Amino acid sequence: MKKKNKESQSLYQIKVTLVGSKPPIWRRLIVNDNIRLDQLHSILQVAMGWFNCHLHQYRVGSSYIGIPDQDNDIDVTDERKVYLQDIVSNVKDNFVYEYDFGDGWEHKIVLEKILPLDSSKSPVVIKGNNACPPEDCGGIWGYSDFLAAIQDPKHADHEEMLEWVGGEYDPDAFDMNLINKKLNELKF
The missing domain is CATH 3.10.290.30 (MM3350-like)
Structure with a gap:
């Protein structure tokens, strides 16, 4: 340097x-x-x-x-x-x-x-x-899983992830x- x-x-x-x-x-x-x-x-x-x-x-x-x-x-x-x-x-x-x-x-x-x-x-x-991805969502791979969960109301983790992020998240x-x-x- x-x-x-x-x-x-x-x-x-x-x-x-x-x-x-x-x-x-x-x-x-x-x-x-x-x-x-x-x-x-x-x-x-x-x-x-x-x-x-x-x-x-x-x-x-x-x-x-x-x-x-x-x-x-x-x-x-x-x-x-x-x-x-x-x-x-x-x-x-x-x-x-x-x-x-x-x-x-x-x-x-x-x-x-x-x-x-x-x-x-x-x-x-x-x-x-x-x-920006939410803090502590697990890096780029965790973020991908997080998005899949919040965007699919039938996903097993949908409600839990929405609650975790504060109710809504717009990527x-x-x-x-x-x-x-x-x-x-x-x-x-």
Whole structure:
């Protein structure tokens, strides 16, 4: 990882895609190039719809970036000391954001565009598709089973899954305005 000037020089347009989701669950965001990865974690939680209930880390090539844990056998770089511009600087550069090691949610993050720094609000979601899966539904495979159960009133787990998720769930839902309102409330 190369270290760059920590002053924001540009805006990055990134695409975040939940690996294995069909139809794809994704968000396109504009963020400053100089955000720390702990800040990016907060942005991703809001943009995707997660609730920050689980551990996370980034994989950049064979390197791990996250919250160091002395009990962990893996060498982890402290995310509070790494900036987005340290790990991606060219269009098509990408890395992985892992959330909830039990469910194993992997998000591929691709740098799509480098934009000039202007007065635009950052971070902001400019496009996206589909709802985030519910927390603790068992990863991408559990999510598939969950959808099958809630969409079929004759399914053995239909009522139980609907009750578990709070009565209703729309897998097609994506409210960009609500996400941006919540992103605007983040304080760094």
